[in-house]
Amino acid sequence: MRAGNRKWVVIMVGLPARGKSYTARKVARYLRWLGYPTQVFNAGELRRATLGAGHRADFFDPSNRQNQRVLEGLARRTFDDLLEWLGREGRVGILDATNTTRERRDWLRERCREAGYEHFFIEVINDDARTIEDNVRANKLASPDYEGMGSEEAVRDFRARIALYERAYATVDDDEGSYVKVIDRHETMIVHRVDGWIPARVVGFLTNLQVTERPVLLTRHGESEFNASGKIGGDSALTARGRAFSRRLANFVDSRFGAGGIQVWTSTLLRTIQTSELLGRDRREWRSLDEIDAGICDGMTYAEIGESFPGEYEARTRDKLRYRYPRGESYLDVIQRLDRAIIELERQREPVLVIGHQAVLRALYAYFADVESERIPHLSIPLHTVIELTPRAYDCIEQRYALEP
Numbered sequence: 001m002r003a004g005n006r007k008w009v010v011i012m013v014g015l016p017a018r019g020k021s022y023t024a025r026k027v028a029r030y031l032r033w034l035g036y037p038t039q040v041f042n043a044g045e046l047r048r049a050t051l052g053a054g055h056r057a058d059f060f061d062p063s064n065r066q067n068q069r070v071l072e073g074l075a076r077r078t079f080d081d082l083l084e085w086l087g088r089e090g091r092v093g094i095l096d097a098t099n100t101t102r103e104r105r106d107w108l109r110e111r112c113r114e115a116g117y118e119h120f121f122i123e124v125i126n127d128d129a130r131t132i133e134d135n136v137r138a139n140k141l142a143s144p145d146y147e148g149m150g151s152e153e154a155v156r157d158f159r160a161r162i163a164l165y166e167r168a169y170a171t172v173d174d175d176e177g178s179y180v181k182v183i184d185r186h187e188t189m190i191v192h193r194v195d196g197w198i199p200a201r202v203v204g205f206l207t208n209l210q211v212t213e214r215p216v217l218l219t220r221h222g223e224s225e226f227n228a229s230g231k232i233g234g235d236s237a238l239t240a241r242g243r244a245f246s247r248r249l250a251n252f253v254d255s256r257f258g259a260g261g262i263q264v265w266t267s268t269l270l271r272t273i274q275t276s277e278l279l280g281r282d283r284r285e286w287r288s289l290d291e292i293d294a295g296i297c298d299g300m301t302y303a304e305i306g307e308s309f310p311g312e313y314e315a316r317t318r319d320k321l322r323y324r325y326p327r328g329e330s331y332l333d334v335i336q337r338l339d340r341a342i343i344e345l346e347r348q349r350e351p352v353l354v355i356g357h358q359a360v361l362r363a364l365y366a367y368f369a370d371v372e373s374e375r376i377p378h379l380s381i382p383l384h385t386v387i388e389l390t391p392r393a394y395d396c397i398e399q400r401y402a403l404e405p
């Protein structure tokens with residue numbers, strides 16, 4: 001297999017309620033967005049699907065041979081599913097299970113080696129009692145395992161389950177290969193022998209990920225002269241309608257955030273800068289937020305493109321995601337250049353308002369809402385609408401505000 005096509009198994013490691021699933025899903029969504037088919041395989045889900053839910057702590061006792069055999073069998077089946085999927089269509093398979101013993105990990109490494117896949121570990125370590133408690137209450141009590149049980153009793157039971165796993169837990173050692181250890185909610189990271197493009201993206205992502213919940217607001221600039229005449233690209237100014245939107249936007253932001261902190265990001269194009277002016281707040285101008293480069297079609301209407309370059313027009317209609325304008329960009333190109341903006345967005349602890357453009361916002365939206373690549377170029381991002389996204393541990397809340405002047 002060529003180095004550029006290597007397939008990866010990411011093995012999660014950590015005690016229950018440390019945030020493994022949260023991290024696994026975030027990484028998967030990011031890699032999928034970058035264009036690498038990635039899927040999470042969760043052993044707990046298979047256990048519940050196979051044996052039914054409702055297992056109490058004593059079920060997980062490492063000294064209970066029979067149950068351990070059952071659990072081991074389920075972990076292996078989860079891994080078989082992962083390998084089968086990687087063989088068929090996947091690029092990165094993430095095994096979301098505790099994998100806290102050396103024996104289990106040695107077995108997994110051996111299977112990866114036999115199958116010809118690379119592997120690296122992401123170990124999530126967190127000993128802060130408060131974080132664990134919050135995690136249990138926020139994510140575990142709703143599990144079908146605890147249906148019909150009082151919350152205090154469920155918390156006690158889950159703590160007992162953790163204690164049983166602690167007995168057999170061995171942290172990943174240097175001789176086990178590449179690993180990333182994410183410690184204390186991303187405060188500290190230890191990176192050991194990580195090598196390769198995909199693992200390097202994952203490390204960069206995890207280094208910047210932080211867990212404060214805050215909204216990201218996306219809006220296109222107000223109507224521009226080019227919008228009014230149906231032309232694409234260019235660097236035209238706002239129309240009177242566009243300026244009226246910028247006033248409404250300023251009022252909206254003031255009433256939502258008052259004098260409080262919200263960052264304002266724009267592209268380097270005039271129409272987004274003008275839209276930000278009445279906000280009266282500092283702004284960051286990002287070249288990577290500039291609209292998709294339409295190359296030789298820049299400044300034309302879609303009808304003109306159809307007449308002058310019918311072949312190009314047709315090719316774009318056929319595959320809008322991959323189609324690259326001659327001397328310009330494709331949606332996939334746009335996604336690649338937005339990687340840094342996404343990582344910066346993940347790093348922020350306060351709300352961010354991004355004033356951007358149609359194609360760029362489709363790509364940013366797709367990251368937060370986990371939209372599959374093929375649908376990205378067709379998402380609806382209308383003018384004069386603010387899309388407020390609040391990413392949470394396992395989903396993303398979306399609210400749209402139409403501010404039509």
Ligand code: F6P
Nearest residue numbers: 231232233291292294357358359
């Ligand atoms: O029409 C506004 C615009 O932002 C153009 O500048 C850009 O080429 C286009 O939208 C992107 O949308 P689509 O990919 O649907 O052509």
